[in-house]
Amino acid sequence: MLSERSHMSKVMLPAEHQGLARFVEVSNLAKRYRPNIPAVFSNVSFTIAKGEFVCIIGHSGCGKSSILNILAGLEQPSDGVVIMDGKEIDGPGLDRGVVFQSHALLPWLTAAQNVELAVRSRHPEYSRHQVKDCAEHYIGMVGLSSALHKRPSELSGGMRQRVGIARAFSIEPKMLLMDEPFGALDALTRGLIQEELLRICAEIHQTVFMITHDVDEAILLADRLVLMSNGPEARVAEIVENPLPRSRTRETMHHEAGFYDLRNHLVDFLVRRSALVQKNIHN
Structure with a gap:
């Protein structure tokens, strides 16, 4: 059954199937860093609908x-x-x-001041008080109101990453891009931030494209999953729709029908099929 769903996702993406507009269209993308060597990836195409959360998975x-x-x-x-x-x-x-693997905060500024910089870039017309209020709103949104005046060195790794997320949201982006933002965090902190992210994205209908190596994280967060074959000359091997309801949580998702089918499918892809796809490409 899962293989049928995966096949369907390659022929008709959920954004089209549900009648949603293609908000982002990636068409025949390729990247090579030097001439006369194989491209890192080529012929990469997929779409993202407005308000959709898409995770991309593949080996380094x-x-x-x-x-x-x-x-x-x-x-x-x-x-x-x-x-x-x-x-x-x-x-x-x-x-x-953009939220990178590292929080990339300016160490000499407080949490509030780091976010205020982003607010000013989006709203140069704002008064000082408006900038302050806006920054405090987004820091509060990620649950850090008590840390407004702390510098990055006074914050835990999870708190610093939350400030980075607040800064990204504060520019009111049409699309949020996340490059393994929780990879360096402990499991408990990672889980708490994942749930905060889900809540915020649902609240404001945020469009998200995220890189992860964590299969369970992808299942929790993503509406669809883009599976990449191994490089070089990597390709989109499959685009898989997440069959679990959006109301899923870390505590309940493993009880949902289809969870283990989906998880086994993704693990099997990473362990075995991603290499087979690459081998078939080069043959």
């Missing part, structure tokens, strides 16, 4: 971060194009917020 070297950087406008593709909201992405912009 398949180009996940390069794809995210192209969506962010931080890198240029060697081939192909990315269209978001009807416009081609050709550089960074405030319509996209």
Whole structure:
């Protein structure tokens, strides 16, 4: 049954199936860093609907971060194009917020001041009080109102990452891009932030594209999962729709019908089929 669903997802994506507009269109994307060597990935195509949460999964070297950087406008593709909201992405912009593996906070500024910088970039017309209120709103949204005036060195790793997420949300991005943002956190902290992220995204209908190596994290967060074959010359091997209801939580999702089928399918892909797909490409 899962294989049928996976096949269907490659022919008709859920965004189209549900009548939703294609908000982001990635078409025939390729990236090579030097001539005369194989591309990191090529012929990568997928869509993201507005308000959809998409996770991309694959082994190191398949180009996940390069794809995210192209969506962010931080890198240029060697081939192909990315269209978001009807416009081609050709550089960074405030319509996209990025959360990296490292929080990337300015260490000499407080949590509030780090977020205020982002608010000013989005709303240069705001008064000082408006900037302050806006920053406090987003820091409160990630549950850190008590840490407004603390510098990064005074915060735990999870708290620093929350400030980074608040900063990304504060520019009111049309799309949020996340590059393994919870990879360095302990399991308990990671779980708490995952649930905060789900709650916020549901509240404001945020569109998200996220890289993860964690299968359970992907199942919890994603509406769809883009599975990449091994690199070089990596491809989109499958696009799998998450059959679990959006109301899933860490505590309940393993009780949902289809959870273990989906999990086994993803693990089998990473362990075995991602390499087979690459081998078939080169044969």
